[in-house]
Amino acid sequence: MGELSHETRRQIGVLIDRKGHIQYVMVGDNREIELPDFKRVRVATGRFRGLRCVHTHLRGESLTQDDLTDLALLRLDLMAAIDVDAKTGLPGLVHAAHLLPLHAGELDNTKAPRLYEFLEPKVVSQLDSDFLELINSLEEEMARNRRTVRLAEVRDRTILVGVATGPLSDAEESMAELAELATSAGVVVQDEIIQRRQAIDPRTVLGKGKLDELIIRALQLGADMLVFDSELSAAQVRSLSEATDLKVIDRSQLILDIFAQRAQSSEGKIQVELAQLKYLLPRLIAGQDSAFSRLAGGIGGRGPGETKLETDRRRVRDRINRLEKDIEEQRQRRQERRKGRARQGLPVVSIVGYTNAGKSTLLNALTKSTVHAEQRMFATLDPTSRRLRLPREQEVIVNDTVGFIRDLPPDLLSAFRATLEEISESSLLIHAVDVSNPRWTQQSRFD
Ligand SMILES: Nc1nc2c(ncn2[C@@H]2O[C@H](COP(=O)(O)OP(=O)(O)OP(=O)(O)O)[C@@H](O)[C@H]2O)c(=O)[nH]1
Ligand SMILES: [Mg+2]
Structure with missing residues (x-):
């Protein structure tokens, strides 16, 4: 790889699985290399992807921010860069890093725990660490931590997300209020981010770069939920939770959740349930792009799911009618009083x-x-x-x-x-x- 890189003045990289087989070969330019985008292919929780990236560097640099971003976003086993000598084309130092499992103790504070561990740079001939042993022990540790983390922390760990299309001060104010709402709902707010944009991205709300940053931040903090300050469509919730692998809710849903937690009397509970169902209904019907219509799609667009969806909608509508009648009765009782x-x-x-x-x-x-x-x-x-x-x-x-x-x-x-x-x-x-x-x-x- 070093020789070829030296001749072509391009970075060359390979993705190697745990049996040592090469699964992908990539060729970049003299500064960077692009990895295949298999972010969407899920990795089981508590595991890494089972692929390590080994690639060449031509300018004597250690791992770049892009290298580390790829490592985190793709959940690679390892990211390694082999320095190729500019004169001779011979391999020099190898820089490598892997992700660190989160520790239960680190979840108690909202400070960012360390996400990466750098291995000591070595020349190729002196590489002697047992990679499989390392990755196995990391995964074991991750599995162990997940168990204790689950026991230690049952509340949702959240990052608040706002998009400012107008003045930043408005967005900041709104975020402060959102933070109070989140605390009232009993979730732990770990971080807040606001992005300024001309317009809200119709698919992912945030821009691509900001979304990547958000994913890494969530990994770093061990967050499991995102709360958006703006109203989200059903399609946006879906693409956001697919992209981030996190639970995604918007401001309205957060308020509904608080109301649901707080309602005590039967009247209050009925009112909250009605509001929740009314919020849900348009999201069940949200047309072409909704998660539900995709599930309902089937072959030729009228799979068995479609009938199920119809039944669901009808049930929700029936329930809404029932609740509205109850509320009307309450209203009359109140009027009498x-x-x-x-x-x-x-x-x-x-x-x-x-x-x-x-x-x-x-x-x-x-x-x-x-x-x-x-x-x-x-x-x-x-x-x-x-x-x-x-x-x-x-x-x-x-x-x-x-x-x-x-x-x-x-x-x-x-x-x-x-x-x-x-x-x-x-x-x-x-x-x-x-x-x-x-x-x-x-x-x-x-x-
Ligand atoms: N220091 C101070 N605290 C107050 C005062 N009035 C209320 N609080 C506190 O403010 C908090 C909220 O008070 P609540 O009376 O529950 O407010 P509320 O308007 O009924 O709130 P919701 O029913 O949640 O809409 C409580 O912790 C009160 O103890 C005040 O005059 N001075
Ligand atoms: Mg009150």
Whole structure:
């Protein structure tokens, strides 16, 4: 390889499997070499690809960033570069690196653990390490770690991703809010990245380079989930999770998840389920490019899956109708209750405002109650009403309410209509604002 590289002034590389057979031969130019793109071909978790790359370098350089990127993205067993002497064409030092298994201990902090291990550079004639022994022990270690990691860390480890098509400050603000949402949902936020772009990439949202960077970062941090700040189509979720091999969700789904975790009363649970199904339905139908239509495709486009998909959609629609009826009934019950209160002539005061602003705490303070208040977004989903006697022998009803946030998914808004209607029939609104939050001016806007 050294001789040929020397004559042609091109890098030459081979991919060798564990039996020592050469599976691919690549020819590059004098700076770089391109590896086949088999990222899509999955590697079993806890394993490497079973191929090591050995290639020549003509300029005396050690492993390049591209070499390391390929090593990580393709999960190669090893990346080695043989230095070819410019005058004689004889092989010199061999630089090599392999990936490192993640350790459970390293997952406790959000600092990036080391991703690569460099072997000591040696001249070809002195290479004496047993490659198979090395790779086997690495895979064993990886399998062991996976078991302990799984036990140690059950929460989702997440990287937040934003794309800024407008001003960066808007995107940063939105990301700060997303981070709070993620924490409220109980996931561990390990990193945040924002990419500035002219437009969102219709397929992968981010550009190709940024996506590669993200994959490496996720590998490095042992992340298992990506949360996108923008709304994702079903097709985007699919191509992103295929490209990254990670769970991918968007902002709406994160909020829905929080609501699902927090709903206590049967009314709250029904509202959340309705919102979830409404979110799911268009994603079941999302047309040509959806995961479901691909599954349903079959030969000639009408495989057996199509009927299954129809049944799924119908079941979801049926369930949606059922839930909507339930909610309508609740709404009427609430209306009756309000009428009853109106007959007693009690004015209604509602405490409204951004989520986590202190609404429930204020209700507690005013009425000496013990409604649940917590440092977490959407702690209240089932609002409480309490009587309050004002100093001049006047009684009022004070309502706690569900908090607001910008870009609340519309399905969620409509599902919680019954609860929100209470607000519109109040005699007085108290707007709670948390002025200790740096974003309080934006949070107190009602547009
Ligand atoms: N320091 C301080 N903390 C407060 C005050 N009011 C509320 N908090 C805290 O802020 C956090 C959120 O309060 P909540 O009353 O749950 O807020 P909320 O508006 O009802 O929130 P959601 O129901 O989640 O929308 C809690 O940890 C409260 O203890 C205040 O006046 N001062
Ligand atoms: Mg509350």
